[in-house]
Amino acid sequence: MSATRFSESVTGGIRDGVLVVTIDNPPVNAISAHVRQGLVKALDHAAALAMVVGVVITGAGRTFVGGADIKEFGKPPVEPALPEVIERIESNSKPVVAAINGAALGGGCEIALACHGRISGEKASFGMPEVKLGIVPGAGGTQRLPRLIGTIAAIDLIGSGRAVKATEARSLGLVDGVAKDHLDAALSLVHDLAGEPLRRTGMLEVPAVEPVAVEAAAKKVLSKARGQAAPAEAVRLVKAAANVDLKQGLADERATFLRLRDSEEAAALRHVFFAERQAGRVDKLEGIAPRKIETVGIVGTGLMGAGIAVAALTAGYRVTGIEQTEAAAANGHGRIAGILDKSVQSGRLAATVRDECLARLVVTANAGELAAANLVIEAVFDDLTVKTELLQRLDGIVRPDAILATNTSYLNPDEIAAATAHPERVVGLHFFSPANIMRLVEVVDCKATAPDVLASAIAFAKRLGKLPVVCGVTEGFIGNRIFSAYRREAEFMVEDGAAPHEIDAALEAYGFPMGIFTVYDMAGLEIAWARRKRQATTRDPKARYVEIADRLCEAGRFGRKTGRGWYDYSSGERAVDPEVTALIEAARAAKSIVPRDFTSDEIAARLLKAMAEEGAALLAEGIAARSSDIDLVMINGYGFPAHKGGPVFAAETHKEATS
Numbered sequence: 001m002s003a004t005r006f007s008e009s010v011t012g013g014i015r016d017g018v019l020v021v022t023i024d025n026p027p028v029n030a031i032s033a034h035v036r037q038g039l040v041k042a043l044d045h046a047a048a049l050a051m052v053v054g055v056v057i058t059g060a061g062r063t064f065v066g067g068a069d070i071k072e073f074g075k076p077p078v079e080p081a082l083p084e085v086i087e088r089i090e091s092n093s094k095p096v097v098a099a100i101n102g103a104a105l106g107g108g109c110e111i112a113l114a115c116h117g118r119i120s121g122e123k124a125s126f127g128m129p130e131v132k133l134g135i136v137p138g139a140g141g142t143q144r145l146p147r148l149i150g151t152i153a154a155i156d157l158i159g160s161g162r163a164v165k166a167t168e169a170r171s172l173g174l175v176d177g178v179a180k181d182h183l184d185a186a187l188s189l190v191h192d193l194a195g196e197p198l199r200r201t202g203m204l205e206v207p208a209v210e211p212v213a214v215e216a217a218a219k220k221v222l223s224k225a226r227g228q229a230a231p232a233e234a235v236r237l238v239k240a241a242a243n244v245d246l247k248q249g250l251a252d253e254r255a256t257f258l259r260l261r262d263s264e265e266a267a268a269l270r271h272v273f274f275a276e277r278q279a280g281r282v283d284k285l286e287g288i289a290p291r292k293i294e295t296v297g298i299v300g301t302g303l304m305g306a307g308i309a310v311a312a313l314t315a316g317y318r319v320t321g322i323e324q325t326e327a328a329a330a331n332g333h334g335r336i337a338g339i340l341d342k343s344v345q346s347g348r349l350a351a352t353v354r355d356e357c358l359a360r361l362v363v364t365a366n367a368g369e370l371a372a373a374n375l376v377i378e379a380v381f382d383d384l385t386v387k388t389e390l391l392q393r394l395d396g397i398v399r400p401d402a403i404l405a406t407n408t409s410y411l412n413p414d415e416i417a418a419a420t421a422h423p424e425r426v427v428g429l430h431f432f433s434p435a436n437i438m439r440l441v442e443v444v445d446c447k448a449t450a451p452d453v454l455a456s457a458i459a460f461a462k463r464l465g466k467l468p469v470v471c472g473v474t475e476g477f478i479g480n481r482i483f484s485a486y487r488r489e490a491e492f493m494v495e496d497g498a499a500p501h502e503i504d505a506a507l508e509a510y511g512f513p514m515g516i517f518t519v520y521d522m523a524g525l526e527i528a529w530a531r532r533k534r535q536a537t538t539r540d541p542k543a544r545y546v547e548i549a550d551r552l553c554e555a556g557r558f559g560r561k562t563g564r565g566w567y568d569y570s571s572g573e574r575a576v577d578p579e580v581t582a583l584i585e586a587a588r589a590a591k592s593i594v595p596r597d598f599t600s601d602e603i604a605a606r607l608l609k610a611m612a613e614e615g616a617a618l619l620a621e622g623i624a625a626r627s628s629d630i631d632l633v634m635i636n637g638y639g640f641p642a643h644k645g646g647p648v649f650a651a652e653t654h655k656e657a658t659s
């Protein structure tokens with residue numbers, strides 16, 4: 001099969017009378033201008049050759065097509081636009097079949113939809129993730145997908161942005177078949193279709209469905225999309241597909257796509273997209289190979305340790321959990337098995353995978369079992385003496401090339417490392433609870449951490465499917481330090497006149513799932529209180545200090561678990577408590593503060609500024625390598641709304657908008 005080059009990223013060769021067109025635009029075959037141009041030329045070429053009965057479109061490498069080229073967004077448009085290419089595919093007189101070798105996302109899925117047949121490889125996946133970028137599909141996805149798989153399934157996929165694997169795509173009717181040799185199957189489908197009337201997706205009727213079922217599907221996806229414009233627009237467009245003709249539906253979709261593409265929400269989500277791909281990249285680690293990790297030791301199988309164990313097991317590692325007694329080990333094993341069982345019940349994990357995980361798990365009181373581990377993570381009580389003694393003991397047990405990771409939240413990992421015989425093999429891995437669910441891991445590059453140890457910790461976190469953000473040593477690392485600044489500012493505002501529920505309402509309106517005082521109550525007030533008491537002697541006496549949280553703790557109000565904290569939960573719901581209001585008023589009176597009103601916008605702006613300023617300090621101190629890492633930490637660990645781009649991005653945008 002001799003190849004014809006249609007553009008720098010599109011080639012074609014004739015096989016069995018079919019033009020096989022390959023998109024080869026690494027790394028993900030995004031539909032850049034030269035891909036669009038090449039596709040049109042390839043279709044023209046096929047039309048001009050009488051010996052060609054049809055066309056197969058496929059992708060080189062692991063991806064079919066990763067969607068529109070996001071890097072082109074915001075740049076001057078280059079012809080042809082994707083909808084024109086797609087229209088050209090659908091209206092082609094000779095059959096066009098997609099041989100989908102890997103991920104077909106966004107515009108990639110839209111190309112597949114416009115083809116007259118779709119054959120999926122076994123490793124392919126399908127999705128319309130546009131809403132995750134703050135946009136809607138812009139090349140017919142909202143109009144063609146419901147025609148092919150029905151309104152309800154289309155609302156689910158387009159409104160949520162979730163991807164489906166080949167088998168689910170087949171059962172939805174998104175593809176005509178799944179084949180090990182998808183290319184051969186696609187070629188044979190072209191021959192079957194040649195000379196027959198072609199099934200053009202855009203010409204199909206949207207299958208009729210009960211309006212209540214449509215509303216229920218819409219409600220389900222939109223309940224997870226608080227404060228965002230794109231999912232609601234996507235759902236609206238999908239629903240409209242049943243009521244308007246294709247041309248009108250496509251025009252509405254394109255106009256909505258272009259409007260949203262230029263929105264602040266889309267800019268913020270694009271920032272997050274690229275930030276995630278940057279995270280975990282460290283210049284000084286260029287060319288450094290990570291160590292091989294097969295067995296992970298976890299000391300302490302409480303809530304955090306068990307969550308880490310589940311994350312490691314489901315990523316394919318062997319796990320050795322260590323407890324102080326055999327009874328505690330049995331409990332730890334039960335906790336880990338319980339989390340795995342729950343995942344099976346909720347459909348997130350196959351029962352067979354759970355069984356494989358359990359076969360790779362040992363929990364024991366015999367610390368000597370750690371001799372085989374390549375990485376040992378300590379998840380014991382957050383106390384310096386407990387942790388240093390443990391790591392010293394591990395020195396005598398683990399293999400010489402083992403990595404020791406501390407999962408401390410607030411202690412200084414340099415001090416923990418310094419107590420060991422080999423501080424160069426110590427690194428921080430700060431997981432967030434529940435560790436099997438939360439994506440964020442702060443990877444702490446300690447003073448003595450060896451480069452390959454750091455590289456190994458990052459690679460390990462990535463293999464767990466986590467988002468590793470590298471940071472230096474400071475109290476609370478990136479997240480808890482910013483969180484402290486945020487909490488401090490919120491407490492200043494309470495003292496100055498804002499009620500906790502007003503602050504929470506402002507944050508929830510901004511897009512946080514929960515306001516800070518509600519979070520505080522959920523987490524419990526006593527740990528921070530104990531820390532404040534420890535720091536009382538070292539605190540700058542001239543710095544402003546708000547005592548209200550101390551008064552709440554003195555009154556036994558430790559948050560939700562005690563039924564009372566910043567709020568009262570005795571009715572089962574969060575309720576404003578006059579006792580707390582009185583306590584706040586007394587604190588203001590003691591400092592002669594005359595309370596003033598705060599608007600919701602002022603509250604959000606002040607909190608944003610406090611977070612961004614602390615972020616700037618972290619950058620200046622070299623604790624964080626880039627501001628986008630700070631944004632990711634706050635989005636993935638502390639509920640900052642992704643569609644605002646994170647505190648540093650949002651503060652910059654806010655500054656530009658108000659200057």
Ligand code: 3HC
Binds near residue numbers: 028063105
């Ligand atoms: N455009 C431009 N660059 C892209 C891209 C895209 N659509 N998708 C990925 N990239 C880049 C990444 O930025 C990264 O670049 P870098 O190496 O310089 O940092 C590189 O490709 C590799 O990306 P990943 O690290 O994410 O690679 P993976 O192999 O882990 O994942 C993927 C591959 C599943 C395709 C993943 O990249 C992905 O989900 N991409 C985005 C898909 C998407 O959102 N598509 C919709 C685009 S909008 C659209 O199509 C609109 C249409 O309706 C008109």
